[in-house]
Amino acid sequence: MIVRGLPSIKRGMFRASALAVEGVEDVPSRDTAGKARLEQMFRAHHELIWRTLRRLGLAPESAADATQQAFLIAAERLDDIRLGSERAFLFGTAVRLARSAFRTSRRFQLEDDMDLRPDPNMRAEELTNRQRAREVADRILSRLDPDLLSVFILFELEGMSAPEISKLVGIPVGTVASRLRRAREAFRAEVAALETSMKGEKS
Amino acid sequence: MDGESTELERLLLSSVALERPGRKLHQRMRAGIGLAGSLATLKAAAAALSVAAVVTGVAVALVERGAAESNGVPREVPAVPARPTPPAEVNGVAGPSEGDAPTSEDPAWLQEDPAEKAPAEVAIAEPAARTVGSRAVQRAPAPAAPSDLRDQMRLLDRARTALRAGEPRRALSELARYSERYPRGAFGQEATVLRVEALKQSGQDSRASALARDFIEHHGDSPHVERVSDIAGSAKPSR
Numbered sequence: 457m458i459v460r461g462l463p464s465i466k467r468g469m470f471r472a473s474a475l476a477v478e479g480v481e482d483v484p485s486r487d488t489a490g491k492a493r494l495e496q497m498f499r500a501h502h503e504l505i506w507r508t509l510r511r512l513g514l515a516p517e518s519a520a521d522a523t524q525q526a527f528l529i530a531a532e533r534l535d536d537i538r539l540g541s542e543r544a545f546l547f548g549t550a551v552r553l554a555r556s557a558f559r560t561s562r563r564f565q566l567e568d569d570m571d572l573r574p575d576p577n578m579r580a581e582e583l584t585n586r587q588r589a590r591e592v593a594d595r596i597l598s599r600l601d602p603d604l605l606s607v608f609i610l611f612e613l614e615g616m617s618a619p620e621i622s623k624l625v626g627i628p629v630g631t632v633a634s635r636l637r638r639a640r641e642a643f644r645a646e647v648a649a650l651e652t653s654m655k656g657e658k659s
Numbered sequence: 660m661d662g663e664s665t666e667l668e669r670l671l672l673s674s675v676a677l678e679r680p681g682r683k684l685h686q687r688m689r690a691g692i693g694l695a696g697s698l699a700t701l702k703a704a705a706a707a708l709s710v711a712a713v714v715t716g717v718a719v720a721l722v723e724r725g726a727a728e729s730n731g732v733p734r735e736v737p738a739v740p741a742r743p744t745p746p747a748e749v750n751g752v753a754g755p756s757e758g759d760a761p762t763s764e765d766p767a768w769l770q771e772d773p774a775e776k777a778p779a780e781v782a783i784a785e786p787a788a789r790t791v792g793s794r795a796v797q798r799a800p801a802p803a804a805p806s807d808l809r810d811q812m813r814l815l816d817r818a819r820t821a822l823r824a825g826e827p828r829r830a831l832s833e834l835a836r837y838s839e840r841y842p843r844g845a846f847g848q849e850a851t852v853l854r855v856e857a858l859k860q861s862g863q864d865s866r867a868s869a870l871a872r873d874f875i876e877h878h879g880d881s882p883h884v885e886r887v888s889d890i891a892g893s894a895k896p897s898r
Binding site for chain 2: 491494495498502503506507510511516517519520521523524525527528529531532586589590592593594596597612613614643644647650651
């Protein structure tokens with residue numbers, strides 16, 4: 457495959473290249489190409505990664521930190537990431553980072569999460585405030601099984617197709633479909649429960 | 660979701676679907692990855708890469724790859740179907756990263772040694788850190804192995820957690836450990852910013868502001884500047 461052959465080709469090439477004017481040699485030339493690729497990856501995927509981490513439960517700043525970590529890990533492994541697989545690599549890394557983050561904080565979050573609504577006295581009309589709606593949505597999403605949640609957010613929020621998700625997550629299309637169905641059922645059930653409680657029929 | 664979704668479902672989903680990180684977080688991520696302030700350099704280098712390949716007439720694949728990626732066109736993986744990297748590959752260590760030695764083309768954060776540039780910081784750090792820091796300028800830094808990077812992240816995460824828990828002294832001790840182990844670490848700027856915040860939180864106002872001012876002086880373009888500028892100004896009568 458081309459990637460493995462590149463280093464020796466590049467070394468030969470750059471001795472005579474225009475980049476020699478800048479005094480750039482083998483290692484910096486590869487580093488420059490790597491940075492260019494990383495830049496491209498960042499532009500193309502950082503918002504998806506950040507939003508995914510947000511929906512997996514991280515606060516905005518923590519999601520930014522974890523996004524950064526995912527890209528740094530990708531930077532380390534750049535030569536091993538096949539062209540076209542960058543998004544999948546980043547996504548998989550981000551999911552693992554989120555799960556690792558929640559190994560320590562999950563318990564706290566669950567205890568805090570007994571009521572879906574941030575404020576038990578919140579009224580339905582307050583959901584017209586996007587920030588409020590987002591808080592509630594995130595609490596609902598946090599109750600979904602992580603495997604179902606990933607497929608759900610990629611399909612419903614990122615607009616990916618089942619084949620795309622299959623490739624991204626590394627599961628068969630049939631599994632994507634069944635997880636999506638189960639995720640929708642779970643999400644609907646949670647939202648229905650919320651609507652019921654907002655109508656004043658608290659238990 | 661599908662044709663049968665309720666209004667509330669749509670409202671909730673749209674509230675999260677439209678969320679974006681915002682300019683500050685965007686810049687912070689770019690800076691943390693080493694892309695801040697280097698876009699022009701990156702673009703010029705990527706373009707030069709493609710031009711050089713055409714001129715010398717070799718490595719056609721490199722030309723296609725460089726040009727496609729700098730133009731934002733995703734390239735088809737030749738022959739081998741793209742697949743996500745399985746977990747084992749990510750968690751395992753593939754070997755030391757190549758080409759990671761800092762050069763004149765690297766962003767400033769990779770080259771500068773915060774311990775060298777911030778006298779206040781040196782005074783606070785453990786003595787061993789200062790010695791290591793001064794040697795770092797002459798010593799060629801080793802390429803950052805994957806485990807090093809993760810260790811760096813862990814140390815900073817612990818410092819951050821300590822700060823949030825209201826334990827600035829613990830944060831400072833984690834940061835001292837970071838400086839000692841990684842005097843030219845990839846997260847030098849973030850470590851300095853955290854140190855500023857920890858000093859402030861622990862009541863060492865003058866040290867905090869001195870370090871903050873030094874940071875702003877040396878990293879004026881950094882998106883982290885906003886985080887420390889308040890502290891930089893706080894101990895002085897005027898900015």
